[in-house]
Every structure is written in structure tokens, then in C-alpha cells.
Amino acid sequence: MTAQPAIRLSGLTKEFASVTAVDHVDLEIAEGEFFSMLGPSGSGKTTVLRLIAGFEQPTGGTIELFGADVTRTPPFDRPVNTVFQDYALFPHMSVLDNVAYGLRVRGVGRAERRERAMRALAAVRLDGFADRKPAQLSGGQRQRVALARATVVEPKALLLDEPLGALDLKLREQMQVELKQLQRELGITFIFVTHDQEEALTLSDRVAVFHDGRIEQLGTPRELYENPASHFVADFVGTTNLFGPDHARTVLGREGEFSIRPEKLTLAAAPSAAGGERSAAGTVVDSIYLGSGLRHIVDLDDGPRISVLERNDRSRTVDPGRGDRVHVTWHDEDVVALIPPGA
Amino acid sequence: MTSAHTTRRAPALPRASAARRGSAFLTAHPRVRLGLLLAAPLFWLVVVYIVALVLLLVTAFWTVDSFTGEIRIDWTLDNIVTVLTGALYQTVTLRTVGVAAAVTVIDVLLALPIAFFMAKVAGPRLQRILVIAVLMPLWASYLVKAYAWRSVLSQDGILEWLLAPLGLHTPGYGLTATIITLSYLWLPYVILPIYAGLERVPDSLLEASSDLGGRTWRTMRSVVLPLAFPAIVAGTIFSFSLSLGDYITVNIVGGASQMLGNLVYTNVGAANNLPLAAAIALIPIVIIFGYLALVRRTGALDNL
Known part of the structure; x- marks a missing residue:
């Protein structure tokens, strides 16, 4: 990591009429980092992205891009580009003209414009679609056009606002791989907004979990999953008991x-009698076959209803049915202490 | 208590009333349903609208008996030839088209920023207020508004009073006054379609343009205007065709100037020459068709 961060937010605040969408957010994102902002809708993650892009003006705090204060700079003068949730392709322009738009605006000559746009389209494997209109493309193709359009102008950072939200599962997984590849090839900072915790964990170097306009926890996917700091993070990132x-x-x-x-x-x-292990007795309420594993729902005698995920392999010792008595066992090291809310 | 028992034993299905039987019949016969639904509008469209238009068209090829003043069904092209070759008709046609074009240009120039502000800048509350404000003049009578402008434009009117300190004067009654008044009258008809068209343009498109480096003016030219073009055309059709057919405003504030509508009016009334009036009335119809064909060729209507 270089000393100077790609993006630095200090005390960033955005208040709409009656709501504080973003509440004193401090954040530094390194150059070349794949950074995700994760949170439920209304948590402020998209607003932070829009503030970085310049579509919203903050009510307080500053935004620095590569060392320069851009808090009051309009979007067209910021060295970042956005991939929109609805792709925002210009419906009256061909795919090629869409991709070349940023170059045209910058006064790049016709021939060079065409060549660079075609190269960007080839990078997303859409060079055969240059003359189509966006309406003639599928969702996944539009998504890739949006990527090509945002990257052809060589931004220093790419902002992605739930770009995979509208795609079906299969395509989503495929696009996740492509996004990660693209980020490695370009070597620029990606800031990725999503409400899908799995997506955030798979793609990112670091993730910020947003809750009520604040960053609840910031860390690598592993840290977030293994050591959630709060009730909210533990519950939102993955499933947990x-x-x-x-x-x-x-x-x-x-x-x-x-x-x-x-x-x-x-x-x-x-x-269990093994060292460091503990058990609690309970009754199986349901067992759900997931293919790769089994999910058992168990009512603990002295505790809550919990979920147990077992791999579908030979390590399983019991094969319980509904109503069976079982002992749920865990290792003390796997118990994560949470900071109580408000602490 | 017994009634509660009977209700429990005979549940749900209500008795078959005449209305229910009728509904059941209609559900089973979709063609009858469609027929009933369309009978009134089709009657209106075919009989009242198309027949009247066709009659007008046909009348233009008849003649008036110069002795009795009655219409005779002698097929002739005389009326058409008169209208096409007469210097008076040519001048008035040009004048009318000129006025309609000027009104349209003024209205579009005024409506674009207003509609853009309403659709893209104003908050939801202000937006509602502005829509009502734009619609409000339509609640008042056309005549009242025209006479209001007559008073505004008069030699001792408020316009003269406002302009006099600047060394300017009211245009008085004439073509300029007609253009001003018509622009005022048709402005809501131009604002509303453009506003509706701009509303349909997602904000993200404007943001995308700005994000890619497009300054305000570039975004307007390359994104907003092309996408709003069909809506602008829809608005111009209103202002242009309404101006072409107008004869009341020009009577009230136009001084001595005449438009095509006035010629139709005098030929129907004073001159008692309905066939000639019909022939004159064909002029704006032909012009509007020409305009629509022109617009169609730009491809503006493809995305409607």
C-alpha cells in the first residue's frame, strides 16, 4: 500500500430533509484495493458512493481523491467513474457510441475514439454488438457495456453501485469472477456497493459494514466473518446463532x-468430553437437506432455537430425525464475544 | 340463532341475481363485452368525427349557386384553384404559418427550461405545485384570457406603463400581439408533454453523462434533448395546429390582420360560401399533415 490513500473520507456527513443518511464517516481506501460497502438498504452505503462520485453534496466533512480535496468538485471533474445500478446506458445511442461517449466529451478524435471503444468492448467480449442499441441487449450484456463505458476513460477508481443486483444467480456468479479479473487487470481501486454479504465476502480485499449511516465494522472478509464486532455484523454477515x-x-x-x-x-x-469442548442438549425440530450439507434446527433445552450446519460427508456421527434428542457440541474458541450495541 | 345455522350450512355463493347473470354472460362472451365497451367511442369517432371531416372535404368540391346562394352538388375544382392561386389566400396562408411557427418556437423556448426545472430540479412538493400552476390558466375561459391580453397590450395598458420608463412601447394590436397572446394561450399544452417526456428520462442518465465528463451544456445537447425530442415534437404539434386554426385571438388583439380562420369565418358567415370556406379549411389540414410527415422522417416518433 502506498502512503497516500486513493480515497479519504473525513467526517463525511449527509443529511436529507429529516434523515441523516451518512453520519460522520471516516474511511481510507488504498490504491488498487477491491473495497466493498456492505449494508441493508437505507444504511447509507449508496449515499457514500454518490458522495464520492459527486452526485450529492455532503452536509459536512471532506472527500479527498488521491490527495486532492474534491468535496466541492462537480462529477465531471473527478477522476472516478461509476457503474450504475440500472446501468444508465443512453438508449438513443448505439453500444459503441455509449462506450465512446466519455472520449467524445474529452475531445478525443473520431478514429482513436472508435478504436479505444472497440478495444474496451472486446475486453468485455461484446465487440460483435457495437452497432446494437442497449434495448437489444440482455441484462448481463448491458452490465458489461456499462463496465466498458466506465473503464474506457481510464478512471483512477471505479465506483460500482449494486451492479449485479438485477442479474439472475448464475449470471451473477459469472460476473463476479469477471469483475475480479477486470480489477486485477486494470489495477485500479474498485469501490463496490452491495447488500449481498456473500458477494462482498467473495470479491473484496476489505469490507465496510454500514448500519444507520455509520461504519459498524471495517475489515477483511475473514475478520468480519470470524470476528464480528457487533450483534448487527454477526447477524448481517453470514448466518449465525x-x-x-x-x-x-x-x-x-x-x-x-x-x-x-x-x-x-x-x-x-x-x-463431548474433549478438552475445550462444550455441549448442550436439545431436540431436533427440523433437518433440511442442502445437497452439500445438512441444516439442522435444534431447540436447546436451556437456550434459543439454533441452526447447525453439517457437511454431507462421513464426519457426521448421527443422522437425526425430527423430535430426536441430540447434543450440540462446539469448541470454546469458536464462541465470538460481541460488543453490545451502544457500547 | 337459527339464521346463524342456515348461514353456516349454505356458505359463500350468493344468489343468482339478474346482474350476476348478466356478468356471467359477459364473462363468457368476450366479443359482446368488447362491443359494449367500444360502441359509444366508435360511434363518436366514426359518425361525429370522421363523417364530419369527410363532409368538409367533399363540400370543398361543390359550388354555390350565385343567384339563390344555395349549395349545388356540381363537382368542381374551382374552389381549390382559387385558394391555391389567389394572392389573398397565399398571403394569409404564409402569414398564418409564420404566426404558428413563431408561436411554436417561442413556446418551446419557454417550455423547455420550465419543464426541465419541473421534472429534474424541483422537489416532489414543488413539482406538484408547478403542475397545478401550469394547468391553472386552462381553468379560465379562452375569451377571458384573450381579452385580458387585449387590455394588457392596449395603448394605456400595463405593458405600456411597464415599458415606458425603458423607452419602449407596447406593440399595440397586430401580428406581434397575436403571437404574444397565442404563445401565452398554448404554453401549457407545450410544457405538459415536454415535462412528461423529461420525467421519463431516468436521472441516472444525466448523472452518467456528468460522470463521464459531460458538462451541463453537453449533457443537455447529447442526452436530454435527444431523449426529450419526441415530447418536444408532441408539444409543437399542439401549439402549431392550435395556432393555425385560431381566429378569435387575432380578432381580439390582431387589429386588422387576418388569419386563415378569419377567412373561413367570413366565408361561412358574411360571404355565405361554404364550399370556399371548406377549401380554405383544407389548407391547415394539409400543412399539419406535411408537418407530421416531416417529423416522421426525423425518426422522432419511432420511440413514442
């Missing part, structure tokens, strides 16, 4: 709030 203060006392024998991931739990016929 939460133990509130009461259940923590009865089941875990500890004070505070805790989280255990479903895949860290196993089912056994008898309580």
Missing part, C-alpha cells in the same frame, strides 16, 4: 453477548 445475555449464562456459562456460526457446531449422541 446469537446468544443474548440470558442464554449466554444458561448455555455458555459466560456474561455478555455471543455468536457461534452454524458450521462450527456439530451434533452428537452424547455430550
Whole structure:
């Protein structure tokens, strides 16, 4: 990482009529980083992206791009480009003209414009579609045109606003791979806004989890998943079993709030005696076959209803059915303490 | 209590009333349904509208008996020839087209910024207020508005009073006054379609243009105007055709100037020459068709 960050937000605040969409956000994003902003709708992640792009004016704080303060700079003078959620392709222009638009605006000559746009289209494997209108393309193709249009002007950072939100699952997974490849090839900063935690974890170098206009936790995907700092992050990133203060006392024998991931739990016929391991008795409510694994829903005698994820392999010791008595077992190291809200 | 019992034993299905039987019949016979639905509008469109237009067209090829003043069904092209070759008709046609074109240009120039502000800048509340404000003049009578302008434009009117300190004067009654008044009258008809058209342009397109480096003027020229073009054309059709057919405004504020509508009016009334009036009335119809054909060739109507 270079000393100077690609993007630095300091005390960034955006208030709409009655809501504070972004509440004093401080953030530094390094050059060449694939950075995701993750959060539910209304958490402020898209507003932060729009503030960086320049579509919104902050009510407070500053935005620096590559060391230069751009807080009051209009979008057309910022060295970043955006891929919009609805792609925002110009419907009256051909695919080629769409991609060449940024070059035309910059006064690049006709021949060079065409050549560079064609190269950008070839990079997203759409060079055969140059003369079509956006309406004649599929969702995935439009998405790739939007990518080509935003990257052809060689931005220093690319802002992506839920770019895969409108695609079906198969295409989404394919585009995730392509996005990651593209980011490596271009070597520029990608800022990726999504509400899909899996997408954020798969793609990113670092993820910021947004909640109520603030960054709730900032870290690598592994840190977020293994060591969620708060109830909100534990619940939002992946699925988890939460133990509130009461259940923590009865089941875990500890004070505070805790989280255990479903895949860290196993089912056994008898309580575990191994070192560092603990067990709790319960009744199986349901067992769901997932193909690669099984999800058991268990009502603990002294605790909440929890979810246990087992791999579909020979490591399983019991094959419980509805109503069976089981012992849910975990290792103490897999119990993650959460910072209580407001602390 | 017994009634509760019976209700429980005979549930849901209500008794077959005449209305329900009628509905059932219509559900089973979609053609009858369609027929009933379209009977009134089709009657209006075919009988009242198309027949009247065709009659007008046909009348233009008849003659008036110069002794009795009655219409005779003698097929002739005389009226058409008169209208096409007469110096009076040529002058008035040119004048009318000129006035309509001027009104249209003024209205589009005024409507574009207003509609853009309404659709893209104003907040939802202000937007509603502005839509009502634009519609409000349509609640007042056409005549009242025309006479209001007559008073505004008069030699001792408010315009003269406002302009006098600047060394300027009211244009008085004449073609300029006609253009001003018609521009005022048709402005809402031009604003509304352009506003609706701009509303349909997603904000993200403007943001995308700006994001790619397009300054305001470039975004307007390359993105907003092309996308709003069909809507602008729709607006110009209103202002242009309404101006072509007008004869009241020009009577009220036009001084001695005449437009095609006035010629139609005098030929129907004073001159009692309905066939000639019909022939004159064909002029704006032909012009509008020409205009539509021209617009069609630009491809502006393809995306409607």
C-alpha cells in the first residue's frame, strides 16, 4: 500500500430533509484495493458512493481523491467513474457510441475514439454488438457495456453501485469472477456497493459494514466473518446463532453477548468430553437437506432455537430425525464475544 | 340463532341475481363485452368525427349557386384553384404559418427550461405545485384570457406603463400581439408533454453523462434533448395546429390582420360560401399533415 490513500473520507456527513443518511464517516481506501460497502438498504452505503462520485453534496466533512480535496468538485471533474445500478446506458445511442461517449466529451478524435471503444468492448467480449442499441441487449450484456463505458476513460477508481443486483444467480456468479479479473487487470481501486454479504465476502480485499449511516465494522472478509464486532455484523454477515445475555449464562456459562456460526457446531449422541469442548442438549425440530450439507434446527433445552450446519460427508456421527434428542457440541474458541450495541 | 345455522350450512355463493347473470354472460362472451365497451367511442369517432371531416372535404368540391346562394352538388375544382392561386389566400396562408411557427418556437423556448426545472430540479412538493400552476390558466375561459391580453397590450395598458420608463412601447394590436397572446394561450399544452417526456428520462442518465465528463451544456445537447425530442415534437404539434386554426385571438388583439380562420369565418358567415370556406379549411389540414410527415422522417416518433 502506498502512503497516500486513493480515497479519504473525513467526517463525511449527509443529511436529507429529516434523515441523516451518512453520519460522520471516516474511511481510507488504498490504491488498487477491491473495497466493498456492505449494508441493508437505507444504511447509507449508496449515499457514500454518490458522495464520492459527486452526485450529492455532503452536509459536512471532506472527500479527498488521491490527495486532492474534491468535496466541492462537480462529477465531471473527478477522476472516478461509476457503474450504475440500472446501468444508465443512453438508449438513443448505439453500444459503441455509449462506450465512446466519455472520449467524445474529452475531445478525443473520431478514429482513436472508435478504436479505444472497440478495444474496451472486446475486453468485455461484446465487440460483435457495437452497432446494437442497449434495448437489444440482455441484462448481463448491458452490465458489461456499462463496465466498458466506465473503464474506457481510464478512471483512477471505479465506483460500482449494486451492479449485479438485477442479474439472475448464475449470471451473477459469472460476473463476479469477471469483475475480479477486470480489477486485477486494470489495477485500479474498485469501490463496490452491495447488500449481498456473500458477494462482498467473495470479491473484496476489505469490507465496510454500514448500519444507520455509520461504519459498524471495517475489515477483511475473514475478520468480519470470524470476528464480528457487533450483534448487527454477526447477524448481517453470514448466518449465525446469537446468544443474548440470558442464554449466554444458561448455555455458555459466560456474561455478555455471543455468536457461534452454524458450521462450527456439530451434533452428537452424547455430550463431548474433549478438552475445550462444550455441549448442550436439545431436540431436533427440523433437518433440511442442502445437497452439500445438512441444516439442522435444534431447540436447546436451556437456550434459543439454533441452526447447525453439517457437511454431507462421513464426519457426521448421527443422522437425526425430527423430535430426536441430540447434543450440540462446539469448541470454546469458536464462541465470538460481541460488543453490545451502544457500547 | 337459527339464521346463524342456515348461514353456516349454505356458505359463500350468493344468489343468482339478474346482474350476476348478466356478468356471467359477459364473462363468457368476450366479443359482446368488447362491443359494449367500444360502441359509444366508435360511434363518436366514426359518425361525429370522421363523417364530419369527410363532409368538409367533399363540400370543398361543390359550388354555390350565385343567384339563390344555395349549395349545388356540381363537382368542381374551382374552389381549390382559387385558394391555391389567389394572392389573398397565399398571403394569409404564409402569414398564418409564420404566426404558428413563431408561436411554436417561442413556446418551446419557454417550455423547455420550465419543464426541465419541473421534472429534474424541483422537489416532489414543488413539482406538484408547478403542475397545478401550469394547468391553472386552462381553468379560465379562452375569451377571458384573450381579452385580458387585449387590455394588457392596449395603448394605456400595463405593458405600456411597464415599458415606458425603458423607452419602449407596447406593440399595440397586430401580428406581434397575436403571437404574444397565442404563445401565452398554448404554453401549457407545450410544457405538459415536454415535462412528461423529461420525467421519463431516468436521472441516472444525466448523472452518467456528468460522470463521464459531460458538462451541463453537453449533457443537455447529447442526452436530454435527444431523449426529450419526441415530447418536444408532441408539444409543437399542439401549439402549431392550435395556432393555425385560431381566429378569435387575432380578432381580439390582431387589429386588422387576418388569419386563415378569419377567412373561413367570413366565408361561412358574411360571404355565405361554404364550399370556399371548406377549401380554405383544407389548407391547415394539409400543412399539419406535411408537418407530421416531416417529423416522421426525423425518426422522432419511432420511440413514442
